[in-house]
Amino acid sequence: MHIVDGALSNPVLIGGGVIAAAGVAYSLKKLEPEDLPRVGVLSAVFFVVSLIHVPLGFSSVHLILNGLLGIILGWAAFPALVVALLLQAVFFGFGGLTVLGVNAVNIAFPAVMVFFICRWGITAQQQNLAKLVADVLFAIFFILSIWAGVSLYEAYQTEGATWRVSVNSISLALFALVMIYGYILYRRKTLSVAGFWGFLGGSLSIFFTAVMVAISLALSGDEFAKAAEFVIVAHFPVMAVEGILTAATIQLITKVKPELINAVR
Secondary structure (H helix, E strand, O other), rough: OOOOOOOOOOOHHHHHHHHHHHHHHHHHHHHHHHHHHHHHHHHHHHHHHHHOOOEEOEEOOOOOOHHHHHHHHHHHHHHHHHHHHHHHHHHHHHOOOOOHHHHHHHHHHHHHOOOOOHHHHHHHHOHHHHHHHHHHHHHHHHHHHHHHHHHHHHHHHHOOHHHHHHHHHHHHHHHHHHHHHHHHHHHHOOOOHHHHHHHHHHHHHHHHHHHHHHHHHHHHHHHHHHHHHHHHHHOOHHHHHHHHHHHHHHHHHHHHOOHHOOOOO
16 A cells, blocks of 8 residues: 555655645644643554565555544544555664655545445434445445446456456455454454444545555556456455454444544644
């Protein structure tokens, strides 16, 4: 998810920088002093988990947990993620300074999107309506993801890209199994309604981030088209894993410290 320096065109870099600056400025206006400890802790969580990279071909995958940050922090996820990305670029060379704005937008904007999509379901008083909407959203997301994965699988087969066909097959199978497992837990009431909305938020945030990274690469030149496709393929398992992690965290928070959720704006 960390695009490196030199990979993007100048218009994409400038656009990302402007949007990131606007997002941080707006977020800081809404930030209250009592929010700072929560922002700092979750910024550190992102900093640590996203340092653990698993190599995959010419790319790598890693956890992000931006869905969790979005659900708990709301707009404050923007400055939290920008600070963490800046420190990663300076100390570890992950990403880079020129692409900081684009990386921030690709990771923080989906976090805010998930906040607006999922916070209602997590805090909803009308449980039946929250369940119905969650079922519909899950079905749409699952079908769309499987369709995208199968389409890429067929394209790779046509091209004779054997290695990508294998990676795509494994990624899509893992994604489908974990997503179905999460839904079964929800239907058996092992996972609460709030937890299932967290499951959706964690998965959707990675999906949105992967799509935005792919768009950033595709806008920078046709030579990045295959890399853009592969970003989505490689992150199918990450979508599922982040969904489970976010679900468990949100379910725990809603039971022992629900004010963390209710405090977001």
